[in-house]
Amino acid sequence: MPKTYSGSQMLSRTSALIAAVLLGLALLMRLQGEALELRPGVVLFAGLGFALLAALVWGATLRMRRLETDRSDLGESYDALLDTAPGGIIVSDDKGRILRANARAEEMFGYGPGELADQPIEALVPESLRHKHASLREGFAGQPKQRRMGIGPEASLRARRKDGSEFIASISLGPRRTNGGLKITAVIHDIT
Incomplete structure (x- = not known):
């Protein structure tokens, strides 16, 4: 049976994969000497964009974990109601x-x-x-x-x-x- 992942695990794995691909592309461009001439403003803008993306992924992961906990608690309450x-x-x-x-x-x-x-x-x-x-x-x-x-x-x-x-x-x-x-x-x- 294939392993199943929770929503927060999938989100964490997906964000890690995206980060790895972006880092790999940046390294490949650098090694091939195709690095773009970047101005400080562009670097700052890209850095802020990555920071914002990381914050959004982190926030979404926390919300998904909270929802999974709430769902688990609700299931336990349902079981307790039936059993009592x-x-x-x-x-x-x-x-x-x-x-x-x-x-x-x-x-x-x-x-x-x-x-x-x-x-x-x-x-x-x-x-x-x-x-x-x-x-x-x-x-x-x-x-x-x-x-x-x-x-x-x-x-x-x-x-x-x-x-x-x-x-x-x-x-x-x-x-x-x-x-x-x-x-x-x-x-x-x-x-x-």
Whole structure:
């Protein structure tokens, strides 16, 4: 797998490459005797230009590092929110693939840490209802809106544990559009 670089690393590497190319060209011109006759004003102007360029690259690098730190902190806050929620939370994509499940959801469905990731959401639906659930999920992905699953004010659904046993659950859905597509957050409570 190719190595990936952060934005600030790419910016630093790019600026170092530009500086190396410029120094190489200056040295090559000098060695070939093609150095231009430069006046002090031109040298001062070029020097100030390089200093300004260096300051801009340095400032952009600092800003990118700050953004990367903020993004990392935000990810940690998101994980902490999911992990400390009193209900089960499962995040899936619009195709029904589970992306993330908190510890409460794993416990509720009888799965170990990380076992729900990459599973189809239909694995948590009783076998007799899986086909119907898949078509309902596709319909939801076509017109996503925050809602409670089931019918009526006392809506409850059957859910399936890893061992095949079932329980009655209250499930609410919340869609979220991201650069990676539609993500669906399900909040689940065992109400048996």
